[in-house]
Amino acid sequence: MSISDEIKQSSFKNEETKAVINLIFTGNYIVQRQQALMKPFGITMQQFNVLRILQGQKGQAISVLSITERMLDKMSNASRLVDKLFAKKLVSRVQCEKDRRAVDVYILPAGSALLTQIEVHLDEFGKQISQLGEENLTQLNELLDQFRASIS
Amino acid sequence: MSISDEIKQSSFKNEETKAVINLIFTGNYIVQRQQALMKPFGITMQQFNVLRILQGQKGQAISVLSITERMLDKMSNASRLVDKLFAKKLVSRVQCEKDRRAVDVYILPAGSALLTQIEVHLDEFGKQISQLGEENLTQLNELLDQFRASIS
């Protein structure tokens, strides 16, 4: 369904406006789909992203600030997200030796296991998307990077 | 800045995953920019979108449900958004004659004026984006529509 049909707007002022609206709409759409996917696992998308960042460390510790820098939504509060994951016993958290202001965060085996489980579902998602073809996806990625660059 | 640099992730599992993350990130980025733009006018992006929908009616009334169908984020509560705009005296609200469950919402002159004012700033935004070129933007819009279609 085209963006025109999705939001029942027959025409747009220009192609720029349409692209802006289309990007916001498509972003929202993906977020909603993924949130629905993760809900049965008792985790939010942002919490999932933190887990994925921790997993990417391959056992190494990472500070709360570094987590923030790697997050999709920089505005959200990594401290509280880590707190939620800690409460679920998916991560551990210890004061950093070298800089006692910082906190070292690690993913626990339970966290890795949950991540793997969810990623199976995400892979199905990815499989559907791959129908678009690699060239198209590469082009989409390039256009998105250019888009952000244009309004920086 | 490429998405890799933005979130400090050196590589992605595959192009699909990268596209998903890039879309979410770019959507967030635009939303944050536009929210910052609207903040001085005392209005949120969602409220602005409702105003724009009402303006698109060119004087005709529209129900709360119809507003929801036209919104970018279907999950948000159009009823409360209209309430906020009503409190700011930017819209009026009367019970529909034909169907007394429904409520007719109109934009008031003050609402139109505010909209015009904000759109001046948005146009500058659009001007920057237009540097990408119309062909690129059209292609982006097509890819986004295809992307959503692939995971429907």
Add this chain to the structure above:
DNA sequence: TTGTAATTAATGTATTAACATTTAATTTTG
């Protein structure tokens, strides 16, 4: 017609987000 289902909007509520502020630790500077 009359009870049942469906629709429209509003409201209740728990969680989350967006900031600002605070606390503790470290770094810099005079």
Add this chain to the structure above:
DNA sequence: CAAAATTAAATGTTAATACATTAATTACAA
């Protein structure tokens, strides 16, 4: 070195979001 500035994380607070539920009205079916 001591005071001031900076940094990291946590916490406080207000508003917004995501749903579920409710209340009123309309449509429909027996």
